[in-house]
Amino acid sequence: MLVLASIILLYSCDKDYNAIGGDLIGDNHFDFSTYTSNVIAYNQKIGPVQSNDFAVNGLGIYTNPAFGTTTANFATQLSLGSVSPEIGNNAEIESVVLTVPYFTDATKTVTNTDGSHVYELDSIYGGSPAEIKLSVYESGYFMRDLDPAGGFQEAQRYYTNQNVNFDNAKVGNRLNDDVNVAQNDGFFFSVAEYVEKTTDATTKVETTTRTAPGMRLNLNKSFFDSKIIHAPAGKLATADVFKDYFRGLYFKVEKSGTSPGNLALLNFKLGKITIKYKEDLSTTVGTVVTVTRVDKSIVLNMAGNSVSLLEQTNTNALYANATTSPNTVDGDENLFLKGGEGSMAILDLFTTPGELTTLRSNGWLINEANLVFHIDADKMKDVSGVKVFEPNRIYLYDLTNNRPVVDYFNDATTGTNPKNGKLIYGGMINKETATNKGLTYKIRITNQIRNLIKNSDSTNVKLGLVVTEDISTVTSSYLKTPNTFSSRVPRASVMNPLGTILYGGKSTVPVDKRLKLEIFYTKPN
Incomplete structure (x- = not known):
């Protein structure tokens, strides 16, 4: 019985091994083997979108030369x-603020x-x-x-x-x-x-x-x-x-x-x-009526x-062309993410024929999988003294089913407030210390890829990428005119007025900036 219990224990440890390191933050991959997969990513214009009853609303004018x-x-x-507020006699407003x-x-x-x-x-x-x-x-x-x-x-x-x-x-x-x-x-x-x-x-x-x-x-x-x-x-x-x-x-x-x-x-x-106002207050003592002025207010x-x-005006020509004529076959060189009624990116994974079938047959233990998005610093730089503000976070989700990826659901980490949570799932901007300008965004989709490779009946869904104002808000707003891929877009993206320009996965993008899916794995013994 002792020998049998030991065998069961060892088998259980081996089954759970592929989860070790899956929820760690950092870039130490413990000498795991690395596999990179090409990503086809392209732009999609959002257009007019439902915007009622937001938690926060923009007010004012902001010009970003890139958009x-x-x-x-x-x-x-x-x-x-x-x-039914009770308003007395001779009411006179003093202020309305x-x-x-x-x-x-x-x-x-x-x-x-x-x-x-x-x-x-x-x-x-x-x-x-x-x-x-x-x-x-x-x-x-x-x-x-x-x-x-x-x-x-x-x-x-x-x-x-x-x-x-x-x-x-x-x-x-x-x-x-x-x-x-x-x-x-x-x-x-x-x-x-x-x-x-x-x-x-x-x-x-x-x-x-x-x-x-x-x-x-x-x-x-x-x-x-x-x-x-x-x-x-x-x-x-x-x-x-x-x-x-x-x-x-x-x-x-x-x-x-x-x-x-x-x-x-x-x-x-x-x-x-x-509304602050004064009114008459009458008090009666015996036959004597006294009238005094009292302060009242209505809220x-x-x-x-x-x-x-x-309203979007003075639209940058490069941005307009990229979002109206996306390359859905080879992908776009740049991905334009813009909040409001702006634009998003669509990602297709494992597009090489037979690639996913081969990965499933390898029997690898998937330890970590990431998408790292490099910011096109030249296109996002300040122009003629105009400071360009960058979104603090981007959000990757299951576009096919209009829901978060499994890694979002599995991440219970919290930040200083709910909108800054999901620290392992990520998507936060990584900035250069000297200039305080953005370098990359990294999103971890370990469990999404693990499930896709492990289960042959799992669907290789399209992924959507947008800017976000609040990572805890994953409900959707309806597009006024549905596009080819969706009728909705994440609500928190519409709340955010900012935009960023990322390098895509097209073969013409420099290798060190090109979008790729990185998978860290171990081979079974």
């Missing part, structure tokens, strides 16, 4: 912080001895600072929850190319009409914290409140007096009635003079409009349906 200019507008519904927080890099925040802070903004692309013309309008476009074309059984889809619909439906003059041009014609994403000082009426003690950087716009008081404070009877009674009565806000951006502009990613779901949250509205 062109992206203009990001935005529209959102509003909701009452509490329905729209606020949306910016993303900041917490690791670089400095707290001074006086309690003030110095922040560094995150997810801001373009010059620093660079102005844009920002106009906030009442939206007249009603955003339905459900699609009547589908019998009201599916959610209504809104697309990146619908800016003209919202622009034509805007109502009245812009609401951010403050005399301070930094809130409209010369708006910029300020890094300064907001400081507010208040004095207690009784104790006379002054309190200082500090708020991290964010958009802060004074809106037209007369409009909100009419729309909210003196709204027609019943218009603030329920959420549904209010959504139809006040259909939301439309954020429109344009160039400000000769400024190249900035584009920021914002979480508008954390945005709100705070409108940026909740409900929203949509990113994107």
